[in-house]
Amino acid sequence: MTWPEIYLNPVQGEILNNIDLGDGMFQLVVSAQEIADRVKPGQFVSIKVQEGFHPLIRRPYSVWNAEEGTLEFLIKVVGTGSKILYGRKRGKIDMLGPLGKPFPEPPYDTDVVVIAGGTGIAPLMFYLKYHSIPKSILIYGAKTSPSDYLYSRMQEVCDNIFISTEDGSFGYKGLVSELVEELIKTKEVVPEKSIFFLCGPHGMLKSLDFLPHERTYVSMEGVMACGFGICMGCAVKKRNKKGYFRTCVEGPLFKLKDIEL
Amino acid sequence: MNLEVDLAGLRLKNPFMVASGTFAYGIELGIHLPVEKFGAIVTKGISVNEREGNPPERIAETPCGLLNSIGLENVGLKRFLKGKWSKLKTIGIPVIVNIFGEKEEDFEVLAEELEKAGVDALEINLSCPNVKKGGMQFGQNSKIAGRIVEIVKKKFKSGPVFVKLAPNFVNIIDVAKECEKKGADGLTLINTLMGMAIDVENKRFKIPSGVAGLSGPAIHPVALYIVYKVYQEVKIPIIGVGGIYDYASALEFLMVGAKAVQIGTMLFVNPQIILEIIDKTKEYMRRKNISDINQIIGCMQIRKYRR
Ligand SMILES: Cc1cc2nc3c(=O)[nH]c(=O)nc-3n(C[C@H](O)[C@H](O)[C@H](O)COP(=O)(O)OP(=O)(O)OC[C@H]3O[C@@H](n4cnc5c(N)ncnc54)[C@H](O)[C@@H]3O)c2cc1C
Ligand SMILES: Cc1cc2nc3c(=O)[nH]c(=O)nc-3n(C[C@H](O)[C@H](O)[C@H](O)COP(=O)(O)O)c2cc1C
Ligand code: FES
Numbered sequence: 001m002t003w004p005e006i007y008l009n010p011v012q013g014e015i016l017n018n019i020d021l022g023d024g025m026f027q028l029v030v031s032a033q034e035i036a037d038r039v040k041p042g043q044f045v046s047i048k049v050q051e052g053f054h055p056l057i058r059r060p061y062s063v064w065n066a067e068e069g070t071l072e073f074l075i076k077v078v079g080t081g082s083k084i085l086y087g088r089k090r091g092k093i094d095m096l097g098p099l100g101k102p103f104p105e106p107p108y109d110t111d112v113v114v115i116a117g118g119t120g121i122a123p124l125m126f127y128l129k130y131h132s133i134p135k136s137i138l139i140y141g142a143k144t145s146p147s148d149y150l151y152s153r154m155q156e157v158c159d160n161i162f163i164s165t166e167d168g169s170f171g172y173k174g175l176v177s178e179l180v181e182e183l184i185k186t187k188e189v190v191p192e193k194s195i196f197f198l199c200g201p202h203g204m205l206k207s208l209d210f211l212p213h214e215r216t217y218v219s220m221e222g223v224m225a226c227g228f229g230i231c232m233g234c235a236v237k238k239r240n241k242k243g244y245f246r247t248c249v250e251g252p253l254f255k256l257k258d259i260e261l
Numbered sequence: 262m263n264l265e266v267d268l269a270g271l272r273l274k275n276p277f278m279v280a281s282g283t284f285a286y287g288i289e290l291g292i293h294l295p296v297e298k299f300g301a302i303v304t305k306g307i308s309v310n311e312r313e314g315n316p317p318e319r320i321a322e323t324p325c326g327l328l329n330s331i332g333l334e335n336v337g338l339k340r341f342l343k344g345k346w347s348k349l350k351t352i353g354i355p356v357i358v359n360i361f362g363e364k365e366e367d368f369e370v371l372a373e374e375l376e377k378a379g380v381d382a383l384e385i386n387l388s389c390p391n392v393k394k395g396g397m398q399f400g401q402n403s404k405i406a407g408r409i410v411e412i413v414k415k416k417f418k419s420g421p422v423f424v425k426l427a428p429n430f431v432n433i434i435d436v437a438k439e440c441e442k443k444g445a446d447g448l449t450l451i452n453t454l455m456g457m458a459i460d461v462e463n464k465r466f467k468i469p470s471g472v473a474g475l476s477g478p479a480i481h482p483v484a485l486y487i488v489y490k491v492y493q494e495v496k497i498p499i500i501g502v503g504g505i506y507d508y509a510s511a512l513e514f515l516m517v518g519a520k521a522v523q524i525g526t527m528l529f530v531n532p533q534i535i536l537e538i539i540d541k542t543k544e545y546m547r548r549k550n551i552s553d554i555n556q557i558i559g560c561m562q563i564r565k566y567r568r
Contacts, residue, residue, distance in 0.1 A: 226529035233320035
């Protein structure tokens with residue numbers, strides 16, 4: 001395998017902003033020139049949420065946007081680490097990155113369809129923004145309606161947005177996989193003419209296993225201990241083969257035909 | 262200022278090395294990190310045959326610690342010798358190859374082949390399950406542990422053989438003494454402590470197999486005490502390992518008698534940690550007017566045990 005370009009010197013970023021976006025999500029804005037200059041869409045940054053031994057290990061977060069020396073992250077409050085990050089409004093923050101392989105350049109003759117659940121939208125929006133893609137479609141699913149701010153940010157990177165909410169408060173009422181099936185039926189999405197990029201909770205990814213495996217990429221977000229290839233903790237099962245990939249250095253993006261969800 | 266130590270005949274330019282399984286095969290980060298500044302490299306565990314390891318989740322965090330169940334994933338002896346060892350030996354520092362087996366014969370094959378390849382030293386991981394004994398760890402029975410040492414020592418002559426033990430349901434002093442008797446050149450103390458964690462919300466083990474190995478700062482006091490006690494019972498050198506998180510927690514091991522130390526889990530948090538420990542140790546020695554690190558080793562032992 002080719003090892004990605006990784007940077008193993010922790011960088012002390014400065015928290016510039018930390019905004020509640022509703023639906024349990026928040027936006028973390030950090031100034032970190034070294035990382036912002038290098039990062040490409042799909043890569044992640046491993047954050048030590050606070051000094052000390054608990055939580056012990058870093059938490060990886062995909063970069064949502066990077067420009068002029070700042071990084072943006074879109075984070076959901078889940079457990080220990082994300083709760084602490086939610087409360088961090090100012091100060092220095094210890095980061096390692098960029099880590100992982102960037103997403104591949106988009107082909108210019110194919111529709112790019114990104115499908116995200118919750119914060120899985122982060123790397124996909126950065127991808128759409130970074131590359132000029134003739135035709136892209138953004139499909140976003142969540143429990144409830146995205147905040148006005150998040151929605152306006154989606155509009156900045158894509159003209160064709162479809163949204164599903166489980167409570168029906170916005171767009172299609174139901175699961176994102178049902179919405180995707182619907183869009184294929186109505187020919188809004190043409191699988192043979194598209195490549196797909198998926199990122200989101202495991203259940204959502206599994207429900208989309210019907211997409212063409214050869215043309216679908218999945219960005220994986222399993223638990224990591226190191227983030228740079230030395231612990232073997234981030235295993236993803238190979239499809240129809242023995243063994244595992246390491247998400248952190250061989251991914252986080254994989255072709256659906258290569259991995260088992 | 263001297264940081265060099267003699268570890269059972271291995272000359273280490275400083276006593277700080279990586280712990281097995283926490284630095285992959287030792288060659289991955291070469292261009293990203295000045296690995297040649299470490300005292301030595303310890304490879305991840307190598308078995309006769311390739312092993313694919315355990316299904317996820319392989320990692321769960323606990324307070325100040327980490328549970329892992331990697332399942333001893335490795336490429337197997339053949340591919341290790343072909344692809345990894347040839348690169349490892351060009352780094353220019355001693356390489357200790359960590360080995361494990363499922364049955365006694367495996368250790369013989371590993372020792373024989375690694376002897377032929379001329380590796381600098383071996384570390385036998387006895388915390389792996391013995392398939393013929395229903396998965397009981399080799400290191401949980403001093404007789405079996407001693408026999409493995411004998412087997413390996415008979416075949417491996419190109420350098421010292423260290424035995425790595427954990428205090429899981431066993432009197433580690435008995436095992437340590439038996440290993441010494443059967444010719445072990447040194448001991449690595451300690452391997453991970455067996456532990457578990459449960460997700461009560463979903464009533465499931467955080468690591469599917471249930472049991473996992475606990476590492477990280479949480480185990481440091483336990484590891485330190487074991488090195489302290491075992492030092493009083495054996496003559497062979499000890500490598501201290503468990504929860505090292507800075508220069509002081511590393512020097513603690515030296516002070517109770519360890520000749521060298523290994524750093525594992527905290528490498529995941531800070532890949533620069535070994536380099537930082539080396540620098541901070543030098544600063545400490547300067548501050549305390551210590552010209553040779555060997556002066557520290559064993560200084561916290563009871564007088565009658567100092568050597
Ligand atoms: C490459 C990558 C990119 C990521 N990008 C983002 C992102 O952009 N935004 C974001 O909000 N999160 C992202 N994550 C997830 C993030 O790293 C943390 O896992 C998440 O914030 C939970 O951490 P915590 O400390 O709050 O929860 P913990 O206290 O660690 O865990 C709480 C509970 O959630 C479960 N859990 C923890 N982590 C995961 C996981 N990764 N997958 C499934 N279950 C888990 C645990 O088993 C536990 O039961 C990403 C992960 C990876 C690997
Ligand atoms: C992810 C991981 C994998 C490990 N794999 C091995 C192994 O293959 N062989 C071995 O002897 N010890 C293995 N260990 C144990 C470590 O070498 C070390 O003894 C233990 O983690 C305690 O040190 P630490 O607290 O500094 O990590 C592993 C530890 C971790 C965290
Ligand atoms: S997280 Fe350690 S190898 Fe991927």
